[in-house]
Amino acid sequence: MSQHQKDSKIYVEIVKELRTMIDRDGLKPGDKLPSERELSERLIVGRSSVREALRALELLGLIETRRGEGTFIRDFQGNQLVQLLSTFILQDEKAKKDIVETKNLIEMDCLLLAQNKSNDDQLLSFKSWADTAVFTDDEFFLKVALLADNHLFLRIWTILKDYYNSLKMDKVETTKLEYMNVINKLLSRQRVELREAYRSLRKMSNV
Amino acid sequence: MSQHQKDSKIYVEIVKELRTMIDRDGLKPGDKLPSERELSERLIVGRSSVREALRALELLGLIETRRGEGTFIRDFQGNQLVQLLSTFILQDEKAKKDIVETKNLIEMDCLLLAQNKSNDDQLLSFKSWADTAVFTDDEFFLKVALLADNHLFLRIWTILKDYYNSLKMDKVETTKLEYMNVINKLLSRQRVELREAYRSLRKMSNV
DNA sequence: TTATTATAGTGGTCAGACCAGTTCTCTTTT
DNA sequence: AAAAGAGAACTGGTCTGACCACTATAATAA
Numbered sequence: 001m002s003q004h005q006k007d008s009k010i011y012v013e014i015v016k017e018l019r020t021m022i023d024r025d026g027l028k029p030g031d032k033l034p035s036e037r038e039l040s041e042r043l044i045v046g047r048s049s050v051r052e053a054l055r056a057l058e059l060l061g062l063i064e065t066r067r068g069e070g071t072f073i074r075d076f077q078g079n080q081l082v083q084l085l086s087t088f089i090l091q092d093e094k095a096k097k098d099i100v101e102t103k104n105l106i107e108m109d110c111l112l113l114a115q116n117k118s119n120d121d122q123l124l125s126f127k128s129w130a131d132t133a134v135f136t137d138d139e140f141f142l143k144v145a146l147l148a149d150n151h152l153f154l155r156i157w158t159i160l161k162d163y164y165n166s167l168k169m170d171k172v173e174t175t176k177l178e179y180m181n182v183i184n185k186l187l188s189r190q191r192v193e194l195r196e197a198y199r200s201l202r203k204m205s206n207v
Numbered sequence: 208m209s210q211h212q213k214d215s216k217i218y219v220e221i222v223k224e225l226r227t228m229i230d231r232d233g234l235k236p237g238d239k240l241p242s243e244r245e246l247s248e249r250l251i252v253g254r255s256s257v258r259e260a261l262r263a264l265e266l267l268g269l270i271e272t273r274r275g276e277g278t279f280i281r282d283f284q285g286n287q288l289v290q291l292l293s294t295f296i297l298q299d300e301k302a303k304k305d306i307v308e309t310k311n312l313i314e315m316d317c318l319l320l321a322q323n324k325s326n327d328d329q330l331l332s333f334k335s336w337a338d339t340a341v342f343t344d345d346e347f348f349l350k351v352a353l354l355a356d357n358h359l360f361l362r363i364w365t366i367l368k369d370y371y372n373s374l375k376m377d378k379v380e381t382t383k384l385e386y387m388n389v390i391n392k393l394l395s396r397q398r399v400e401l402r403e404a405y406r407s408l409r410k411m412s413n414v
Numbered sequence: 415t416t417a418t419t420a421t422a423g424t425g426g427t428c429a430g431a432c433c434a435g436t437t438c439t440c441t442t443t444t
Numbered sequence: 445a446a447a448a449g450a451g452a453a454c455t456g457g458t459c460t461g462a463c464c465a466c467t468a469t470a471a472t473a474a
Contacts, residue, residue, distance in 0.1 A: 009456095009457070009458095010457075010458070011262055011457095011458095012266070015266065035423075035424055035425080036424075036425065037423090037424080037425095040459095045458080045459085046458055046459040046460070047459085047460085048255050048258075048457095048458070048459070048460090049457085049458065049459080051255070051259060051425090051426090052258060052259055052262040052458095053262075054425095055218055055259040055260075055262065055263050056259075056262050056263040056265075056266040056267075057266075058263075059219070059222070059263040059264075059266075059267070060263075060266070060267070065424090065425065065426095066424090066425080066466090066467085067424070067425045067426065067465070067466055067467080068423080068424055068425065068465075068466035068467035068468080069423095069424065069425080069466085069467060069468080070423090070424060070425080070467095071424090071425080094358075095358070098357045098358055098359045098360075099359060101320070101357055101359075102357060102359040102360055102363075105316040105319075105320075105360075106316075108316075109312040109313075109315075109316065112312075113308070113312075150305045150308055150309060151305055152305045152306060152308075152309040152367075153305075153309055153312075156309075156363060160359075192399070216425095216426070216427095217426075217427070218426090218427095242454075242455060242456080243455075243456065244454090244455080244456095252427080252428085253427055253428040253429070254428085254429085254430095255426095255427070255428070255429090256426085256427065256428080258456090258457090261456095272455090272456065272457095273435090273436085273455085273456080274434070274435050274436080274455070274456045274457065275434075275435035275436035275437080275454080275455050275456065276435085276436060276437080276454095276455065276456080277436095277454090277455060277456075278455090278456080
């Protein structure tokens with residue numbers, strides 16, 4: 001524990017410590033963390049402080065604890081906490097607007113990246129999938145985010161998507177035609193037209 | 208603690224209890240929550256359980272605690288959740304390319320939002336600042352992100368900026384002229400030209 | 415071998431103690 | 445009466461030790 005700056009609270013330091021521990025030891029979802037008592041000893045802190053850190057991470061959905069067994073790393077893909085947070089901030093209209101706005105722009109960014117980075121084969125495969133399969137909006141843009149080939153954007157989009165879904169807002173209807181139109185613009189490599197196709201799909205007036 | 212239902216852990220019940228308490232009493236950001244000891248008494252639970260709940264909410268950025276003063280509801284907007292998750296999720300994939308790419312696109316998004324949402328007064332004030340002051344690239348785009356009036360983007364950008372700076376990459380030289388050019392395009396309300404001005408500033412070839 | 419039973423380990427919770435800050439009050443000083 | 449100061453009272457921060465309930469494993473008995 002010692003190295004970390006003293007000002008911040010112990011439990012935050014423990015959170016950081018756990019992060020580096022997970023990183024250093026290459027722990028993956030499903031793996032077991034040291035027991036509370038062992039962490040308490042190793043980090044030379046009280047068990048209650050360890051628990052504060054673990055409980056916080058648990059509420060975030062980053063870990064899972066099973067009585068009698070131990071604490072395990074969880075397969076976190078945004079979840080849990082999104083729901084929790086939404087129950088706390090649902091009132092904030094501005095926040096809602098921000099989420100929608102951000103999600104839309106991020107999706108646009110992903111589209112542009114996909115357009116730039118994907119080859120025709122990838123896009124044609126995408127197109128044939130969209131042509132035949134029945135899919136949700138999330139599934140469609142997940143594929144876009146994957147084509148964008150940018151982990152950061154993928155992560156950000158995933159979180160935003162979960163947020164957005166937890167808001168339970170009225171969603172605009174989207175026809176398959178509009179999705180196909182977007183894909184076609186991806187293929188035609190026309191930036192401006194791609195943007196237009198997305199705006200049309202989302203029924204956006206500007207930006 | 209009205210035995211909120213079976214098995215779930217006490218601290219989770221306390222979190223729920225706090226939510227309804229905030230809701231029922233109409234508590235707003237800045238308002239003070241009961242002290243840990245009082246909550247402990249009122250809910251008939253141990254103080255440590257109360258703390259586990261409060262620490263979790265604190266890590267989520269929903270409340271703020273000040274030693275000697277108390278626990279307060281926080282002005283949740285943006286969210287430190289992005290911050291937290293990023294340090295946990297993005298830690299290993301520091302693909303420099305992704306970070307630069309993402310940062311650039313986010314900045315572009317913020318520019319477009321700023322162009323749409325800001326009035327001439329704001330932009331002119333921005334312009335006169337840029338005209339006279341000596342500023343860094345970060346300072347410039349911080350102002351842009353603020354003009355974009357989207358806390359989420361502000362949060363994301365801040366994190367990306369910090370990541371980017373920590374990479375210590377070679378930064379392209381930017382002249383004041385290029386910054387002024389961007390501001391002028393903001394004022395002229397031309398989307399396409401604004402994008403072009405930014406690309407030029409960052410010496411980007413495409414996207 | 416298999417079934418049973420201790421036993422050690424793990425999380426869940428509580429109570430009490432002490433520290434370190436802040437706030438409020440009441441006395442002392444000016 | 446007003447300002448300054450001292451101290452009590454309160455608040456969060458942390459640690460310790462004690463149980464409880466549950467699980468997994470080792471030792472034992474069938």
